[in-house]
Amino acid sequence: EAGVTQFPSHSVIEKGQTVTLRCDPISGHDNLYWYRRVMGKEIKFLLHFVKESKQDESGMPNNRFLAERTGGTYSTLKVQPAELEDSGVYFCASSQYSLAGSYNEQFFGPGTRLTVL
Amino acid sequence: QKEVEQNSGPLSVPEGAIASLNCTYSDRGSQSFFWYRQYSGKSPELIMFIYSNGDKEDGRFTAQLNKASQYVSLLIRDSQPSDSATYLCAVGGNDMRFGAGTRLTVKP
Numbered sequence: 001e002a003g004v005t006q007f008p009s010h011s012v013i014e015k016g017q018t019v020t021l022r023c024d025p026i027s028g029h030d031n032l033y034w035y036r037r038v039m040g041k042e043i044k045f046l047l048h049f050v051k052e053s054k055q056d057e058s059g060m061p062n063n064r065f066l067a068e069r070t071g072g073t074y075s076t077l078k079v080q081p082a083e084l085e086d087s088g089v090y091f092c093a094s095s096q097y098s099l100a101g102s103y104n105e106q107f108f109g110p111g112t113r114l115t116v117l
Numbered sequence: 118q119k120e121v122e123q124n125s126g127p128l129s130v131p132e133g134a135i136a137s138l139n140c141t142y143s144d145r146g147s148q149s150f151f152w153y154r155q156y157s158g159k160s161p162e163l164i165m166f167i168y169s170n171g172d173k174e175d176g177r178f179t180a181q182l183n184k185a186s187q188y189v190s191l192l193i194r195d196s197q198p199s200d201s202a203t204y205l206c207a208v209g210g211n212d213m214r215f216g217a218g219t220r221l222t223v224k225p
Contacts, residue, residue, distance in 0.1 A: 004160075033211070040217075042121070042216055044215070045214065048211045056212050059212065091160065091161070
């Protein structure tokens, strides 16, 4: 079974440009999460989808970040316009549907390393 | 104060020894606790989760949780060089809060 995949693996862009990151979760996983790790810092939660709905986007840093999950399958995270502080590794994770109060393991993708010059 | 705190290390232990990794968290209402292992350049991989106070053992790994002290730890017995990685403590559920990780080196 294929794991969580992310594209691209690396992206180098200039400040002010737009970048779109893609995540393909494990087939059948309703939950999809985006995280970010800035150099030297901890992995930080950005948002959580259940199918195509945003369940929690409390971690999104500002309105330059837009996440979508049309059709409840793959997700994209767009940064527009990119700033220097957006550099880091963006991880996507997915998990199976979980009943309220329970938890299913989150499987992480390999991440996209974004460098903004 | 960070939500989840870990010693960044590096922690170095000889092969066969017990490695002890520690984590504290600030949200007293937290219910779920996780340990992830991350090899350099790879994605985090879940190795243990614990919900209740006490110990939970899985092979060479033991997770310990003390909610009163807001403390969770991971013990790795009979450490192997292949255990060398960064270990991430995470708290919560769908909106997990991670510590910065402890880098462990197991020397042959």
